Amino acid sequence: MIIVGELINASRKPIAEAIRNEDVSYIQQVAKDEHAAGANYIDVNAGVFVGKEADYLKWLVTLVQEAVDGPCCIDSPDPKAIEAALEVHKGPAMLNSISLEKERYEAFIPMVGGTAHKVVALCMSDEGMPETAEARVKIADELINRLVKKGLSLDQIYVDPLVQPLSTSDIYGLEFLKAIEMIMHDYPGIHTMCGLSNISFGLPVRKFLNRTFGIMAIDRGLDGMIMNPLDKEFMASIIAAETLRGRDEYCTNYLRAYRNKLFE
Numbered sequence: 001m002i003i004v005g006e007l008i009n010a011s012r013k014p015i016a017e018a019i020r021n022e023d024v025s026y027i028q029q030v031a032k033d034e035h036a037a038g039a040n041y042i043d044v045n046a047g048v049f050v051g052k053e054a055d056y057l058k059w060l061v062t063l064v065q066e067a068v069d070g071p072c073c074i075d076s077p078d079p080k081a082i083e084a085a086l087e088v089h090k091g092p093a094m095l096n097s098i099s100l101e102k103e104r105y106e107a108f109i110p111m112v113g114g115t116a117h118k119v120v121a122l123c124m125s126d127e128g129m130p131e132t133a134e135a136r137v138k139i140a141d142e143l144i145n146r147l148v149k150k151g152l153s154l155d156q157i158y159v160d161p162l163v164q165p166l167s168t169s170d171i172y173g174l175e176f177l178k179a180i181e182m183i184m185h186d187y188p189g190i191h192t193m194c195g196l197s198n199i200s201f202g203l204p205v206r207k208f209l210n211r212t213f214g215i216m217a218i219d220r221g222l223d224g225m226i227m228n229p230l231d232k233e234f235m236a237s238i239i240a241a242e243t244l245r246g247r248d249e250y251c252t253n254y255l256r257a258y259r260n261k262l263f264e
Contacts, residue, residue, distance in 0.1 A: 001242055002041070002158075002191070002224040003235075004073045004094065005034030008060060009045040016048060019056055027060065028067035035068040037229035041094050042068065044085070045075040054084035061085045073120075073226070079107035092116040096226075097160065098147075100125035100139055105146075113150040120193050121147065123161045123179070131171070133178035136161040140183050144190060154189035158224050163194045166209070167202035173213060177220045184221030193224035207231065215241045223247075236262045 007030050010016045018026040031042050042064050046056035053076060061072050073094040074085045082095055097120035098108040112119050121143045123136040130136045140159045147157055161179035164172040176199075180192050199213045200206035211234045214225060218241040229235055236257060243254040257263060 001218070001238055001247075002193070003039045003229050003238075004041045004043050004096075004193070004224070004226040005031075005037075005039030005229045006043050006195075006197070006226050007034055007228060007230070008043060008064065009075070010048045010056070011045070019046060019049070019060070022059075024063055027063050031064045031067045034229050035070055037232075038235055039070075039229045041071055041073040043073040043075050043096070043226060046081075047076055047078075053078060054081040057081050057085040058088050061089050065090050077104070079104065079111065082108070083111055086111065086117075092118065094118040094120065094158070096120040097122045098143070099123075100143055102126055109146075109150060112147070112152060112156075116156070118156050118158060119147065119152065120158045120160050123159065129162055129164065131164075131169070131175065133161075133175045133182060136175070136179040137182050137186070140179075140187075144187060154187065155191070158191040158193035159183050159187075160193045160195070163196060163198040163213075165201040165203075166199050173199060173216075177216060180217055180222050181220040184223075191224050192222050193226065194222065195226045197227070207234070210234070211237060214238065218242060218245060232262065 008015055010019055034042055044057060044060040044064060046053045049056050064072055071091055071093050072089060073096050074082050075096040076082050095117050098105060099122040123130055123139040125139055130139060144157060161176055163176055166173050183192055196214050197210050200209035215237055239253055239257045242248050243251055248254055
């Protein structure tokens with residue numbers, strides 16, 4: 001499971017305040033905590049700062065990579081902001097995200113063709129957000145084929161079938177799960193990714209829905225997740241689910257987590 005730590009996101013009030021105040025120590029401590037908890041990538045998002053997003057993304061990338069020995073997931077719907085952040089990022093990053101929306105796709109694709117960057121590929125087009133699993137897979141198919149033709153390997157592509165709030169339609173959870181299973185079955189070697197917490201938007205005690213949905217998605221084949229790695233109980237559940245699904249040879253990760261007292 002590829003874990004993208006979601007906490008350095010300016011939509012969270014403490015992070016927005018830290019960015020405004022240029023609180024280096026706070027931002028870097030969050031990055032260190034996420035990395036130590038098992039995040040493979042540290043998400044950086046400054047989307048609420050209209051007009052300043054690119055500059056803040058560059059600043060966040062620099063701070064994070066000074067604090068931890070690892071890559072960032074550069075998170076913005078604006079290709080120009082991602083391009084600016086890549087100027088200072090060391091090594092291959094994860095770029096979140098490309099889609100089939102014509103303007104976004106055409107601006108984004110020059111940044112990834114022939115590179116080693118990982119790419120989050122959103123199942124979204126100019127027609128809007130798909131509702132059914134079949135509509136998601138149709139978009140995924142076109143995105144995957146386009147990206148491969150541009151020189152990306154399947155291992156670089158993380159398809160995001162889009163988690164939508166269950167509070168707005170009771171089919172969204174099931175259709176997402178079906179899409180994950182179909183994509184992972186039909187495209188061997190591809191990866192899948194999601195912003196997990198969207199499922200519980202507008203509902204109480206969100207962490208229980210998030211955790212349960214995450215485990216259900218792992219069972220369908222999900223192998224990438226944007227989530228809070230400081231949720232120790234959830235991280236333990238992810239490791240256990242991966243082990244039970246046969247993704248943990250000789251239970252190595254499970255035993256390591258046990259020795260590190262993750263299951264306490």
